[in-house]
Amino acid sequence: MRKIAIVGTGYVGLVTGVCLAEIGHQVTCIDNNVDKIATLLDGKSPIYEPGLEKLIHRNMAEKRLEFTTNHREAFFKVEVIYLAVGTPQNRDGSANLDCIFQAAREISEHVSGEIVVVVKSTVPVGTNDKIKQSIEENALSPLKVDVVSNPEFLREGHAIYDTFHGDRIVIGSSSKRAAAIIAEINEPFNIPIIHTDVRSAEMIKYASNAFLATKISFINEISTICEKVGANIEDVAYGMGQDSRIGSQFLKAGIGYGGSCFPKDTKALVQIAGNVKHTFDLLESVIRINNHQQLKLVEKALLRFGSLKGMRVAILGLAFKPNTDDVREAASIVLVERLLEEGGRITVYDPVAMDNARKILMNEVNYADSLREALYQADMALIVTEWDEIKEFPLEEFEKLMATPIIFDGRNCYRLEDIEQYAIEYHSIGRAMIKATQLTS
Numbered sequence: 001m002r003k004i005a006i007v008g009t010g011y012v013g014l015v016t017g018v019c020l021a022e023i024g025h026q027v028t029c030i031d032n033n034v035d036k037i038a039t040l041l042d043g044k045s046p047i048y049e050p051g052l053e054k055l056i057h058r059n060m061a062e063k064r065l066e067f068t069t070n071h072r073e074a075f076f077k078v079e080v081i082y083l084a085v086g087t088p089q090n091r092d093g094s095a096n097l098d099c100i101f102q103a104a105r106e107i108s109e110h111v112s113g114e115i116v117v118v119v120k121s122t123v124p125v126g127t128n129d130k131i132k133q134s135i136e137e138n139a140l141s142p143l144k145v146d147v148v149s150n151p152e153f154l155r156e157g158h159a160i161y162d163t164f165h166g167d168r169i170v171i172g173s174s175s176k177r178a179a180a181i182i183a184e185i186n187e188p189f190n191i192p193i194i195h196t197d198v199r200s201a202e203m204i205k206y207a208s209n210a211f212l213a214t215k216i217s218f219i220n221e222i223s224t225i226c227e228k229v230g231a232n233i234e235d236v237a238y239g240m241g242q243d244s245r246i247g248s249q250f251l252k253a254g255i256g257y258g259g260s261c262f263p264k265d266t267k268a269l270v271q272i273a274g275n276v277k278h279t280f281d282l283l284e285s286v287i288r289i290n291n292h293q294q295l296k297l298v299e300k301a302l303l304r305f306g307s308l309k310g311m312r313v314a315i316l317g318l319a320f321k322p323n324t325d326d327v328r329e330a331a332s333i334v335l336v337e338r339l340l341e342e343g344g345r346i347t348v349y350d351p352v353a354m355d356n357a358r359k360i361l362m363n364e365v366n367y368a369d370s371l372r373e374a375l376y377q378a379d380m381a382l383i384v385t386e387w388d389e390i391k392e393f394p395l396e397e398f399e400k401l402m403a404t405p406i407i408f409d410g411r412n413c414y415r416l417e418d419i420e421q422y423a424i425e426y427h428s429i430g431r432a433m434i435k436a437t438q439l440t441s
């Protein structure tokens with residue numbers, strides 16, 4: 001058992017803290033967001049993540065997990081401090097490291113003796129070295145710091161599963177002693193550990209996200225060609241994925257990648273490359289393709305209707321993917337903004353992301369309490385997130401509720417042969433358009 005502090009109780013910090021407590025460590029999570037900590041002290045999770053709240057309760061009850069806003073209290077007698085603060089993008093796409101260096105200063109102020117600092121946040125290559133330097137230079141009392149790069153690979157919506165069943169744990173350090181401590185902390189997860197130098201660990205994180213984003217933009221490009229040549233992207237992706245050298249994951253065509261990681265990390269890697277005078281042409285294309293792909297449904301609707309002025313549009317799903325309430329860089333936001341420019345009248349619905357979306361979309365759109373309410377009298381429905389609730393929604397309801405049952409499905413939620421049973425006009429990604437014979441408008 002180790003005594004650990006986690007700085008930053010966002011997605012990564014909270015999940016890491018809870019899971020380290022679950023495997024027996026003594027964990028204190030600290031955040032400078034007072035409301036977040038108050039929510040957690042109340043036994044509630046500030047984020048929607050399946051299974052998380054149950055683990056918070058159990059570990060708080062068994063006194064392995066604490067929350068505080070006080071750095072001095074959190075760092076008292078700890079052996080290891082994890083940094084899991086945000087690294088959002090600057091205007092030019094580079095990573096903003098203000099929170100990281102603020103957290104480093106807080107360590108300098110409140111810790112003395114020896115400490116291992118584990119960097120979970122995604123940071124540009126070379127940052128871990130600067131963190132060590134910053135903590136040591138600003139230390140108020142003698143302090144020996146070992147920094148370990150331990151990038152996080154969890155996916156939102158699967159965060160607990162991923163922490164316990166990840167493919168690998170990467171530990172990058174120049175200190176064998178610190179690397180051994182972090183390996184020992186993680187041992188109960190029983191996940192293969194890869195030891196590297198610090199810079200390689202930092203690069204593994206960006207390269208992994210950039211590669212997955214590349215796979216998505218690649219399949220989205222193939223889907224556009226499929227539409228033009230009369231092939232079916234679902235069959236093509238399946239056929240490609242059966243080749244074990246390619247792999248079947250991240251070949252789901254749709255309206256592009258969103259979320260708090262791929263968009264910002266791809267842009268940051270372009271910057272990292274630029275800093276060493278390399279133009280990352282491939283990744284720049286991946287980003288450009290994704291920006292275009294996120295607007296694909298509006299493009300299709302404009303092609304279908306000519307103008308969207310005054311048309312009633314139901315947006316189904318707002319989260320950047322199912323099983324999360326996160327709307328950061330979600331396609332829904334970009335789509336809504338574009339639809340508003342085109343003069344559409346918009347009603348949105350999401351099973352869990354409405355509150356977060358409201359903070360961005362304000363009173364520009366109508367908010368429905370159910371799928372049925374969103375679809376009522378709509379001229380078209382745009383499917384943005386493949387929630388089970390949407391995939392399982394009876395197709396006859398589209399027919400019954402909508403003024404004209406015309407669906408633009410950005411996530412290929414339905415089988416074409418099922419749609420053909422109904423008087424629905426159906427546009428999806430990389431597949432034939434289904435024109436309902438009974439429809440006249």
Ligand SMILES: NC(=O)c1ccc[n+]([C@@H]2O[C@H](COP(=O)([O-])OP(=O)(O)OC[C@H]3O[C@@H](n4cnc5c(N)ncnc54)[C@H](O)[C@@H]3O)[C@@H](O)[C@H]2O)c1
Nearest residue numbers: 008009010011012031032033085086087099103121122152
């Ligand atoms: N969200 C993910 O799925 C995911 C997955 C892998 C890696 N990452 C990376 O992990 C890092 C954290 O991401 P996130 O989504 O959890 O971020 P987040 O923005 O949800 O949470 C960060 C938290 O840190 C807190 N914070 C900032 N400065 C602080 C300080 N000095 N002291 C205490 N608390 C402080 C903020 O109040 C916030 O609650 C980022 O670098 C991200 O790229 C995220």
Ligand SMILES: O=c1ccn([C@@H]2O[C@H](COP(=O)(O)OP(=O)(O)O[C@H]3O[C@H](CO)[C@@H](O)[C@H](O)[C@H]3O)[C@@H](O)[C@H]2O)c(=O)[nH]1
Nearest residue numbers: 152153154155156250251252254256257258259261320321
């Ligand atoms: O075949 C696919 C797979 C994903 N997506 C989209 O890609 C985005 C990201 O999805 P996913 O990777 O499942 O979610 P994240 O929670 O953003 O996780 C990614 O970003 C995290 C933060 O860095 C990493 O830790 C994870 O390993 C990495 O998968 C979402 O908009 C998905 O809709 C597709 O369009 N097609």
